[in-house]
Amino acid sequence: MEPRIWDAHCHLSGVPGETPGKRAVQLLEYAGRLGIERICVSMGMSWIYDPSPEQLRAQNDDVLQAVQELPERVFGFVYLNPRHTEASLAEIERCLRDGPMVGVKLWVARRCNAPELDPLVRRAAELGAVILQHTYLKATGNLPGESTPIELAELARRHPRARFIAAHSGGDWEVGFRALRDCGNVCVDLCGFDPAAGVTEMAVRELGAERVIYGSDAGGRSFASQLAKVAGADIPESAKRLILGQNLRCLLGPVLESKGVKA
Amino acid sequence: MKAAAAATVSVAGGWAAGQDRPALPALEQKGTGGGWIDVNVTLGRWPFRRLPLDQPAALAAKLRQVGVAQAWTGAFDGIFHKDIAGANARLAEECRRHGLGLLEPFGSVNPKLPEWEADLTRCAEEHRMAGIRLHPSYHGYRLDDSALGRLLDLAGERRMIVQIVADMEDERTQHPLGRAPHADFKPFPKLLEGRPDACVVLLNWFRSVPLALAKQIARAGACLDIATVENVGGVASLAREVSTERVLFGSHAPLFYFESAVLKLKESALSAAAEAAIRGGNARRLAPLAGARAPV
Numbered sequence: 001m002e003p004r005i006w007d008a009h010c011h012l013s014g015v016p017g018e019t020p021g022k023r024a025v026q027l028l029e030y031a032g033r034l035g036i037e038r039i040c041v042s043m044g045m046s047w048i049y050d051p052s053p054e055q056l057r058a059q060n061d062d063v064l065q066a067v068q069e070l071p072e073r074v075f076g077f078v079y080l081n082p083r084h085t086e087a088s089l090a091e092i093e094r095c096l097r098d099g100p101m102v103g104v105k106l107w108v109a110r111r112c113n114a115p116e117l118d119p120l121v122r123r124a125a126e127l128g129a130v131i132l133q134h135t136y137l138k139a140t141g142n143l144p145g146e147s148t149p150i151e152l153a154e155l156a157r158r159h160p161r162a163r164f165i166a167a168h169s170g171g172d173w174e175v176g177f178r179a180l181r182d183c184g185n186v187c188v189d190l191c192g193f194d195p196a197a198g199v200t201e202m203a204v205r206e207l208g209a210e211r212v213i214y215g216s217d218a219g220g221r222s223f224a225s226q227l228a229k230v231a232g233a234d235i236p237e238s239a240k241r242l243i244l245g246q247n248l249r250c251l252l253g254p255v256l257e258s259k260g261v262k263a
Numbered sequence: 264m265k266a267a268a269a270a271t272v273s274v275a276g277g278w279a280a281g282q283d284r285p286a287l288p289a290l291e292q293k294g295t296g297g298g299w300i301d302v303n304v305t306l307g308r309w310p311f312r313r314l315p316l317d318q319p320a321a322l323a324a325k326l327r328q329v330g331v332a333q334a335w336t337g338a339f340d341g342i343f344h345k346d347i348a349g350a351n352a353r354l355a356e357e358c359r360r361h362g363l364g365l366l367e368p369f370g371s372v373n374p375k376l377p378e379w380e381a382d383l384t385r386c387a388e389e390h391r392m393a394g395i396r397l398h399p400s401y402h403g404y405r406l407d408d409s410a411l412g413r414l415l416d417l418a419g420e421r422r423m424i425v426q427i428v429a430d431m432e433d434e435r436t437q438h439p440l441g442r443a444p445h446a447d448f449k450p451f452p453k454l455l456e457g458r459p460d461a462c463v464v465l466l467n468w469f470r471s472v473p474l475a476l477a478k479q480i481a482r483a484g485a486c487l488d489i490a491t492v493e494n495v496g497g498v499a500s501l502a503r504e505v506s507t508e509r510v511l512f513g514s515h516a517p518l519f520y521f522e523s524a525v526l527k528l529k530e531s532a533l534s535a536a537a538e539a540a541i542r543g544g545n546a547r548r549l550a551p552l553a554g555a556r557a558p559v
Binding site: 014015026027030033136137138140173174193194195197198218219221223224225227228229231232233 | 516527
């Protein structure tokens, strides 16, 4: 039996199509060729590092349109900006509590160990929503607000009841896994870096397969190169099934259940 | 080549119920074009990390298992060692010992070393190599360097393929002691034009070479591999932009999971003819004698 593959990390940028709905359809056409059943989408038709409250709302409206186009196959994560606390909390209520979105996305507006994140994390945790936090440790230098996995570890320790996904495994994944190893409330996603052989084996060895999640970062990345990290890894089939979908379904479970969505 | 008879590529690796370890993906055969040719494979130890397939026997076994008929194979030592002649001799020997008929050695040449021409001669005459591999970003020369022009001329006279490796890994995650900046490929189309005998293949170029420049380089006669090509449906887009006949299957194994390049073809849903060309037909046309040239 083929595993059910859910992709934790997709975007509407870098995909052909004039509307969010058309881009979602296009994304799923590529995803479907590789057997991917569902995708999680965050952020809008264009990249905005530090969105204003109005831009934040527009970005999330794009994702809502994508979800409405294919609600059986597209999940939305609500994009927040810790520099705009009230607007971000309002977006959580609009898109997640009252809307169809199922998780939270934080990108590069503010380093994630900053205290401004605390109210957002607390509210997400109250709603049982997982937080997908961008992390990258770049030899070429991070953006001013771009978080490292070390900073995510700080945040996760402050909020032991919240659940996080370290997007990109910190980019420099050998360091990322070390930084996050002792944070049991943090999973890592495998997306957004080269299909470096051995990455998934190390993730499973250091974190356990239960804390590793497949994601692609499509459309900027191909589904294929990122899926290869699991397909090509020398790990048991049971671990692959966890990574390709079971872990994400477990993380999203409380929110999906509250919305009556069958996983 | 026996292994490729088979099956469709499965994302899950062709898992069967009750199987604890997934089978490796078998390469899809659509009935045209013969076996797969992987133009981007490397032997040896990567200095900054152990790789699952960094033993030549293991890599050769994997390639055979998934149905690769021929792999154009360089050496990590050719990037980092100054004794390139020694690295090339070991490469030739290891290809012969572990992958006769499969691993086609492509020796390294650094045109900034004294007497580099002798390395080229040895690759051609002593080791009977079908081509060579260059690493301008690691060896520190520009793509309009006169020595590179002369190297292309000499290789062209010998009908050797010249592979130019743009990157080995993402510049953002390189080891602090092993950082290699992107080479600037802007001058390269001009160097290549007017050299109709030069047979050039660019490897791992996607992060270094913008698409518009890649198109210029392809128009000047070069081919490009798919190992680092990204974006959804990236291989189909590339084939549209530079023409299918300029696109070659390259995995960048063992640094990358081999499956990445295979799944990219599947994601792109190419026509049977285009896929056959990319997975081997185009490379076979470039090197009709590869394999036949290796010493017995």
